Amino acid sequence: MKVSQLPYERFDCVKGAKDIYECVDGIKRANNVEEVIAWHDKAVEIVSHFSTMASLANMRFTLNTFDEFYLKEKTYYDEQSPEFSLAYNEIGKAMLQSKFIDELKRKLNPLIFEKYRIMEASSDPRIVEDKQKEAAICVEYNQLMSGMSFEFKGKEMPLSVLRGYFGSSDREERKAACIALGKGLAEHKAELDDIYDRLVKVRDAQAKKLGFDNYVKLGYLNMERMDYDRDMVEQFRRNVVEKLVPVICKLKEEIKNKLGIDEFMFYDDAVSFVDGEPKPKLDKEGIFKAAQEAYDEMDEEIGKFMRSMQEDEAFDVDSRKGKWGGGYCTNFSDFKQTFILANFNGSSDDIDVVTHEFGHALAMNYAFDGDPELFIGGNETAECHSMSMEFLVWPFMDKFFDEPQKYKFKHLMSSLSFIPYGCIVDEFQHIVYENPQLTPKERNEVYLKLEHKYRPYLSFSGLPYLEEGTRWQYQMHIFESPFYYIDYCLAQTIALSFLVASRYDYKDALRRYKEFAEKGGRVPFGRLCKEAGFLSPFEKGALDKVAAEIPQILKELN
Numbered sequence: 425m426k427v428s429q430l431p432y433e434r435f436d437c438v439k440g441a442k443d444i445y446e447c448v449d450g451i452k453r454a455n456n457v458e459e460v461i462a463w464h465d466k467a468v469e470i471v472s473h474f475s476t477m478a479s480l481a482n483m484r485f486t487l488n489t490f491d492e493f494y495l496k497e498k499t500y501y502d503e504q505s506p507e508f509s510l511a512y513n514e515i516g517k518a519m520l521q522s523k524f525i526d527e528l529k530r531k532l533n534p535l536i537f538e539k540y541r542i543m544e545a546s547s548d549p550r551i552v553e554d555k556q557k558e559a560a561i562c563v564e565y566n567q568l569m570s571g572m573s574f575e576f577k578g579k580e581m582p583l584s585v586l587r588g589y590f591g592s593s594d595r596e597e598r599k600a601a602c603i604a605l606g607k608g609l610a611e612h613k614a615e616l617d618d619i620y621d622r623l624v625k626v627r628d629a630q631a632k633k634l635g636f637d638n639y640v641k642l643g644y645l646n647m648e649r650m651d652y653d654r655d656m657v658e659q660f661r662r663n664v665v666e667k668l669v670p671v672i673c674k675l676k677e678e679i680k681n682k683l684g685i686d687e688f689m690f691y692d693d694a695v696s697f698v699d700g701e702p703k704p705k706l707d708k709e710g711i712f713k714a715a716q717e718a719y720d721e722m723d724e725e726i727g728k729f730m731r732s733m734q735e736d737e738a739f740d741v742d743s744r745k746g747k748w749g750g751g752y753c754t755n756f757s758d759f760k761q762t763f764i765l766a767n768f769n770g771s772s773d774d775i776d777v778v779t780h781e782f783g784h785a786l787a788m789n790y791a792f793d794g795d796p797e798l799f800i801g802g803n804e805t806a807e808c809h810s811m812s813m814e815f816l817v818w819p820f821m822d823k824f825f826d827e828p829q830k831y832k833f834k835h836l837m838s839s840l841s842f843i844p845y846g847c848i849v850d851e852f853q854h855i856v857y858e859n860p861q862l863t864p865k866e867r868n869e870v871y872l873k874l875e876h877k878y879r880p881y882l883s884f885s886g887l888p889y890l891e892e893g894t895r896w897q898y899q900m901h902i903f904e905s906p907f908y909y910i911d912y913c914l915a916q917t918i919a920l921s922f923l924v925a926s927r928y929d930y931k932d933a934l935r936r937y938k939e940f941a942e943k944g945g946r947v948p949f950g951r952l953c954k955e956a957g958f959l960s961p962f963e964k965g966a967l968d969k970v971a972a973e974i975p976q977i978l979k980e981l982n
């Protein structure tokens with residue numbers, strides 16, 4: 425069935441919650457383990473129906489944000505889902521308290537119980553009000569940022585448009601864009617500081633109500649991290665400082681010489697070439713045709729899946745008025761259907777849609793046959809699916825670009841230098857939540873110190889406002905999704921490992937990737953990495969191979 429024809433009907437959340445509470449009773453009253461599982465499966469099916477309808481409504485809303493019907497539907501789920509997920513939490517509790525728990529753990533994946541334990545530890549009626557407050561402050565931040573306008577080239581523009589100039593091959597232009605960024609942010613300094621301060625305090629309050637020293641532990645629970653903790657993340661960041669940072673400094677020095685500049689400034693960071701960045705040679709139809717060819721050549725099964733997505737019209741990539749501006753991959757589990765939304769703009773970002781987002785879709789498609797509660801796994805695992813696919817498509821890049829080497833160089837350089845930036849964002853949040861009393865000025869000082877630690881090659885000097893250590897203020901995740909960001913760094917590490925592996929033996933690397941994706945959330949992250957033949961990113965030495973081999977790959981591409 426085509427995605428546009430998937431039948432939508434509002435899921436009645438009140439009735440749904442009632443049905444789930446019936447399952448909770450069923451689990452409690454069950455006389456044997458089979459009965460428990462039957463009630464559990466019924467609850468999972470209800471939840472799956474809920475999420476199918478909620479994500480259909482949301483998808484159709486993003487296709488046309490002026491559509492009143494789907495706006496109403498989306499709002500309905502936004503309002504109802506907290507109540508509904510409370511009901512699902514009760515399933516978790518009943519399962520954990522079941523007298524058949526030992527048998528259940530043998531029959532079901534034990535990770536499900538880990539998930540229930542996390543749900544139980546991080547949700548509590550005592551913090552509901554604080555959570556609502558937190559959500560409202562996030563909306564404030566969102567509205568402030570999306571309403572913020574920047575004066576550039578004699579025009580007023582939103583950050584999303586201004587950002588387009590940060591990578592300009594004209595140095596004066598990108599410098600001016602970053603100055604405009606600093607000036608625009610500075611005008612809202614007081615609001616930005618105040619919003620973040622309230623967010624830190626309301627999160628700290630939640631943690632303390634639940635008996636934690638600070639928000640760090642609760643933040644990890646909210647991210648549903650099953651097999652790693654803050655000490656392990658710290659070891660990962662140490663790996664980055666020791667192994668990656670020196671390599672990146674050397675590579676950036678080479679780019680600096682190539683660009684013929686004296687000082688490597690913040691606004692030079694996205695640039696790799698004097699003569700402009702690589703652009704795809706194809707239009708939309710061409711890109712999809714080339715992508716189909718690439719996946720057919722890559723692997724029969726993957727090619728087949730791409731074809732089925734195209735036949736189901738599961739891509740919407742045209743920019744048009746009223747359409748939501750971002751990009752995502754989602755799914756409608758009742759129909760075992762994936763869907764990708766994007767806004768093509770003619771840049772190399774368009775290629776990422778059919779590589780990155782398609783990697784997500786492939787893993788979701790595998791997961792339809794797995795365990796719905798574990799699905800594709802945590803965010804760090806899901807981003808491995810997408811970021812690794814970006815690199816596995818490399819051998820076919822000549823289909824998309826006249827100068828595929830140039831694209832690969834840019835892709836690899838930005839993937840590599842992303843990791844230290846992500847670590848800054850992560851360590852910053854650890855320090856902030858461990859010291860909730862820090863003043864705005866002290867927070868900025870912390871941020872600047874971390875810049876020197878992870879990106880010593882980069883200078884902010886002379887850039888209004890940004891030189892005070894405020895680059896974090898437009899990093900949306902720091903406000904809205906605490907502790908989320910490191911997941912990208914962990915996934916990038918695995919993606920780069922797949923790239924290195926694919927150069928030794930492409931077929932073997934692809935086989936390992938498919939296995940990794942097929943396992944979805946059924947295996948915890950660290951073990952997934954090991955079973956794919958890599959060290960877990962948290963182990964000492966995890967980045968050694970990547971750090972040793974990538975400069976050579978870049979040299980060959982140059």
Ligand code: ZN
Pocket residue numbers: 780784806807810
């Ligand atoms: Zn992604």
